Amino acid sequence: MKKILLSALAIATLAVTPTMAEDVAITAQKLPQEAQKFLNTHFVQNKVVSAMHDRDISDNDYTVILDDGTKIEFDASGKWESVKNHNGKIPAGVVPTAIQGYVAEHYPSIGIEKIERKRYGYEVELTNDLDMKFSSSGKFIGLDD
Numbered sequence: 050m051k052k053i054l055l056s057a058l059a060i061a062t063l064a065v066t067p068t069m070a071e072d073v074a075i076t077a078q079k080l081p082q083e084a085q086k087f088l089n090t091h092f093v094q095n096k097v098v099s100a101m102h103d104r105d106i107s108d109n110d111y112t113v114i115l116d117d118g119t120k121i122e123f124d125a126s127g128k129w130e131s132v133k134n135h136n137g138k139i140p141a142g143v144v145p146t147a148i149q150g151y152v153a154e155h156y157p158s159i160g161i162e163k164i165e166r167k168r169y170g171y172e173v174e175l176t177n178d179l180d181m182k183f184s185s186s187g188k189f190i191g192l193d194d
Contacts, residue, residue, distance in 0.1 A: 073102045080111055081127025088113070088121075091140045095119065131165040137176040139164060147187025148173060 077085065077097040088097070092115055099114040109125040119134040132139050137160020141149060144164055148171060152161060156175060163174040170185040172193060180193035 071104045073104065075100050075102050075111075077113070080113070081123065081125070083127030084111060084113070084121075084123040084129070085127070087123075087127070087129055091142050092119065092121075129166070131163060133163040133174075135162060135176075136160070137162050144173075145171070145183075145187040148183050151183070151187070151189050 077088065077100050079102070080088075080100060088095075095115040095117055097113055098116050099112075101112045103110050103112060110130070111123040111125075111127070113121045113123070115121070117134065117138070118136070119132065119139075121132050122130045124130055129143070132143050139161050144152075144161055148161075148164075152159070152173070152175070156177075156179070159179075160176045161173055162176045163172075165172045165174075167182075169182065169190070171183045171187075173181045173183060175181070182190040182193055184190055
């Protein structure tokens with residue numbers, strides 16, 4: 050009887066746990082100030098078509114979709130974590146100068162589709178699906194698998 054009770058309790062806990070995560074649609078004005086400043090600096094010509102506040106036990110972040118298809122993820126304080134645009138049209142001010150220079154020198158006809166902050170620095174995906182790693186200072190580290 051004890052095993053059945055514990056099993057039922059475990060199943061009930063697992064069934065309830067996913068509901069603790071909550072994605073809430075918000076307006077751009079409800080984004081953290083740093084995220085609003087980022088959008089107004091680098092994407093002033095674009096409109097926000099979707100803004101979500103993703104809240105769960107271990108994370109609290111924001112996802113924004115712009116009218117040109119750009120997807121931007123922000124952490125809880127509004128600092129950008131990743132910027133993705135399938136057309137390779139990420140504004141130059143988002144990508145550190147050293148990374149822009151490296152890509153322009155080695156892949157002059159290829160655009161940057163995604164840039165993501167990582168612990169070690171940045172991960173950059175080009176429009177030809179090549180993934181590269183850069184240090185926080187923008188120095189090329191290598192290709193990503």
